[in-house]
Amino acid sequence: MPDATASILLLGATGQVGHELRCTLAPLGAVHTPGRAAVDLRVPDAIRRAVDEIGPDLIVNAAAYTDVDGAEDAPRRAAAINAEAPRVLAEAAQTTGAWLVHYSTDYVFDGTKRAPYTEDDAPNPINVYSRTKRDGEAAIQAVGGRHVILRTSWMYSRRRSNFVRTMLRxxxxxxxxxxxxxxxxxxxxxxxxxxxxxxxxxxxxxxxxASKAGCYHLAGTGQTSWYGFARAVFAQFGRTDVAVEPVSSDAYDTAAPRPAYTVLDSSRARAAFDLPATTWTAQLDRFCERIGTEKGTPKAPFASV
Structure with missing residues (x-):
């Protein structure tokens, strides 16, 4: 690690990955985490003002509108946060010479492929949420400058609404x-x-x-279905009392369609940044260790969150 001299602006610091980034980024420098009251991502001038006042070397945008079904009824709000705000951040970063690291989603793909998606595959979003995320990517790329877009998938943590918490509830x-x-x-x-x-x-x-700007996929190795993921979660948390049955997507009437296959190939990021290959199951193991849950022992790790 370099000397902790960088100035870092972290947006979305109360979210799933943002909460973790508050700690992991600290060795790199001073991490500034203005909340929504200080930086409303729907207000471009608020974004510009924060960048001007902090003067960051690095901007990490972990904020997003992530309600996939809700976006169908709130397309303007989703677009303001997922598409317009990244454009403003990219422009501000270019003006100040800062790096912009921005998260995007596997849902930018339509799911018709049956081999892991690479960064060379053309996005084709099929719902409002994913279209706004793709528009955010395109806006950053159009501005250019020092940026990295990280597409990831199926996020879970101890915080906020996510699949693991929903299954255990x-x-x-x-x-x-x-x-x-x-x-x-x-x-x-x-x-x-x-x-x-x-x-x-x-x-x-x-x-x-400077040679590493661009778009990268960033997820673990392997793949599973939501059914397979649920079974792995219940096995980790000792919930052998719960029977899980597989069904097709047709069994659920959702406002937004979901792509059927969004496995990401993250080999480009691993090669560019010397990252180890980590299976999704190993990540789940570490997650359970982190929250103090011994495998096979039922606990209530989310009760206070």
């Missing part, structure tokens, strides 16, 4: 669940993502950082 109310088995992807623990992001940021701030 439902398990407290029933002994039988049906979970979709025809959507495939890569679960990603926010703690692992924050660690990998910090390694990337450290590289960007180094002498050879």
């Amino acid at each position: 439902l398990a407290d109310d029933t002994d039988r669940l049906t979970v979709v088995d025809d959507q495939l992807g890569v679960p990603t623990w926010a703690g692992w993502l924050a660690e990998a992001t910090t390694t990337i940021c450290n590289s960007l701030l180094g002498a050879e950082g």
Whole structure:
């Protein structure tokens, strides 16, 4: 790690990955974490003012509108946060010479491929949320400058609404669940993502950082369905009392369509930033260790969150 001299602006610091980044980024320098009251991402002038006042060397945007179904009824709000705000951040970063690290999603792909998506595959979003995320990517790329876009997938953590928390909450109310088995992807623990992001940021701030701008996929290795993920979660948390049955996506009427296959190939990021290959199951193991849950021992690790 370099001397802790960088000035870092972290947006979305109360979210799943943002909360982890507060700690992992600290060795790189001073981490500034203005909240929504100080920086409303729907207000371009608020973004510009924060960048001007802090003068960061690095901007990490971990904020997003992530309600996939909700975006269908709130397209303007989703676009303001997911598309317009990244453009303003890219412009501000270019003006000040800062690096911009921005998160995007596996959902920018339509899911028709049956081999892991690479950065060379053309995005084709199929719902409002994913279209706004793709528009955010395109806006950053159009501005150019010192930026890295990190596409990730199926985020979970101890915080906020996510699949792991939802499954364990439902398990407290029933002994039988049906979970979709025809959507495939890569679960990603926010703690692992924050660690990998910090390694990337450290590289960007180094002498050879300028050669590494671009878009990268950042997820673990392997793949599973939501059904497979649910079974792995219940096994980790000792919930053998819950029966999980696979169903097709047709069993659930959702406002937004979901792509059937969004497995990401992250080999480019691993090669560029010397990141280890980590399976999604190993990430789940570490997540459970982090929150103090011994495998096979049922606990309530989310009760106070």
